[in-house]
Structures are given as structure tokens and as C-alpha cells.
Amino acid sequence: MRNLFPRSSSALIRPLLAAAAGLLLLCACTENRLEASVQPGMAVQESNELRSFSQWRSDFRQRALAAGIRPSLFDEAFRDLQPDAAVLKADQSQPEFSRPVWAYLEGALSPQRQATGRVMLNRHAAVLQQIEARYGVDRHILVAIWGLESNYGSNMGDRSVIRSLATLAHQGRRSEFAQTQLLAALEILQRGDTTVGSMTGSWAGAMGQTQFIPTTYNDYAVDFDGNGKRDIWHTEADALASAANYLRASNWQSGAPWGMEVRLPEGFDYAQADMSIRKPISEWQALGLTDARGQALGSHLQESATLVLPAGYRGPAFLVMNNFRSILRYNNSTSYALAISLLAERFQGRGQIVANWPTDDDPLSRSERVELQEQLQAQGFEPGAADGIIGANTRQAIRRLQIALGWPADGYPDRQLLKALRNRPQ
Helix, strand or coil: CCCCCCCCCHHHHHHHHHHHHHHHHHHHHHHHHHHHCCCHHHHHHHHHHHHHHHHHHHHHHHHHHHCCCCHHHHHHHCCCCCCCHHHHHHHHCCCCCCCCHHHHHHHHCCHHHHHHHHHHHHHCHHHHHHHHHHHCCCHHHHHHHHHHHHCCCCCCCCEEHHHHHHHHHHHCCCHHHHHHHHHHHHHHHHHCCCCCCCCEECCCCCECCCCECHHHHHHHCCCCCCCCCCCCCCCHHHHHHHHHHHHHHCCCCCCCCCEEEEECCCCCCHHHCCCCCCEEHHHHHHCCCEECCCCCCCCCCCCEEEEECCCCCCCCEEEECHHHHHHHHHCCCHHHHHHHHHHHHHCCCCCCCCCCCCCCCCCCCHHHHHHHHHHHHHCCCCCCCCCCCCCHHHHHHHHHHHHHHCCCCCCCCCHHHHHHHHHCCC
């Protein structure tokens, strides 16, 4: 929820962040050359675009003032503000290729990130203990979120949140949503939690060390150090406590595990691996599941859990519980939630994955995922919109095809499946 545009996979957004930074540099490097080579028609086009943004700003000013924003604050926030071309380009671009889960985890769980996290756990031990006592959220999870979201505060994004959101509200794909976030950002400024110059973040408007979007900030950010400001940019205590408050509101269960790696029996029905299916761990054990080393599951047998296969039946399997779903509320990506959970364990000398990843599997590109959905639709498997995002509907459609082919019905898209679709009589 903290990002402006929810992700089905962290791999779809993380490359955009790097791309947006590169695009900003490109714009800065070419700006002088463009000014030196402006053609007469280009000046007219630029003038029209500026008038269009000016008209939008005037209309939005009325909306903001009607919502209680002070005219002087609005005018200060929008003084000399023009759209950010790099933000618009990042919003409109969609990466063709995405990283497989094992490559994503390799970066997320890097030795450097683990080592820095342990340093931060020691450095902030006192405040983390206080946060843990107040909100009931495990400190290792909080530091893992801190590490993945902003590399422990060192990479929060340096774009003006007001400028980014104004750009997206004016011309972005989700204009109304961006306007809602922009209004929330103005409310933050009006309360005095930060200043226009200090309100920086990602191209999509995510802010601070915990990368909250403005509405999430308004609902869940806290002033943990008691100085009268909810400063998730410069105050680690506020940032970490805000993340804890959000997780608690997302039904975090104090003292409960996130889940575990498991081993599946021969002949297992892989269609059981779906986020919509929950069973007590005792029932999974009765179906033949063991821990990753083949031992009885043993504890938390009455806890409800879901079986997750991030790389299909050929890769590691995990039983995930309520707290895993709470992390998904923070970022709706299985890869992300798995990275947070494992990183928190790595801080404590645990969290090693026993099973091997199918690294010989070449993930489908975005255009191939779109083709897969189009082929599924044409052959009557009803995957939903052909948008390149492998969501619940597409996974169900894949399972229906896999069952028709007599394959393990794990709902995982791969090149072999696409090839079978291409060659299947219609």
C-alpha cells in the first residue's frame, strides 16, 4: 500500500526506480542541447503543454482549498513547479524482462544487507525494544523492511513528492489516485510534519525510510520520539514505529512465525498451492508435508497456513501464516514478503533455504506473458485481462490448462507451458 502503484511483483517496480534515476540524468544532460535546437513548432507544443498543466493546477487548487488546504501553503508548494518528464516516462514504461524469484532474493539477502542489518539491530536496540513492546511487531521484521525499502535510510529517493505526484495527477495512468495522494501530501505539509523542500521520495511518491505513500503516512505514521512531528525521513524511531503501527493494523500476530520451508510428498496435488486455500498445519502434515529436512512439522499445528510455490513445483515450497499475509499488506508481492521473512531470520543466523531453485528456468518476458494470457483466452481458459501480470485469475487458467495436459497443476507460467499453448490445436 505504501507505493503509488501496487505491484504484483517487486521485479516489476524495482527496475523502474533505477530507470527513473537514469532518465532524470538523461533529461538533465540533454536539456541544454534541446534548448539550443528548438524548432518553431516545438515552442508552440511546449506552450500548449504548459497551459494544460497550468489549467490543471488551477482546477486542483480549487479542490485543495475546498478540502481545507491554506492558499498560502498551496502556492508555496506549487511555486515554479512544472511536470517532471522522467517521472512521466517511468510511469508509462513497463519493463520487458523481470528477475526470477531466486535472483531477487540473492540481491535482497545479500551479505552486505545482512551485515548492515545486524549493525542496525545493535545500534538501535533500545528503541527497537520499546517499539516491539508497544506494537508487538518483531524487531527483526522491522529492520528487514527498513533494509529493503531504503537500504537503512540511505536510498529514500530524492525527488520532490509534490512535483512527482503533480506530474502523475496531470498526465499519469491513474490520475485520480495520484490527486488523492497529492492532497494527502499537502495535508502532511499543513500539519507541519515536514517542509516542501524536505518532502522527497521515489518517482511514484513513496516517502521516507519506510517508503510510505501519503495516505498511508496520514493513517499510520507515528511520532514515536514525541517531538511533535512524524518524521519518517530523518528520525529512525518514527520510521520504524510507523512501519510497526502499519503491520499491527494489518493484523500482525505478536510472537507468531511467518511460516516455514516444507517438503512435499510424491504425488502431491499442486493445485493445493494457492493463496485462497488455508488449512491448519495439522491438516498439511496429514497430507504428507514435512519440514524442509523431512521431519514432522511439530509446532503451531493449529495455526492456519497456505502453501506457496514461488517457482512452481520444481522449486522450494513454503507454508505461510498470518504474519506473512500482513507483510503482503505492506507490499503485495510474494517475493517481497519472502525476502522480508528470510532476511529477518538471516539476522538471527537462520533462514537458509534447503531446496534448490530451478535456475535453468528462463522466466517469460512481459510480451510472452501477454501472449500466454491471449492464448489462454483464445483457448477458453479465461485468464482475465492480457496485461502481462500473472495474478489469481491467470494462475487458475494455467492450472486448468495444466490439468488438461496432465501436468502438475502448480499454476506457474514457464516457457514449456507457452510452447504447449502455441502448439495446442484450437
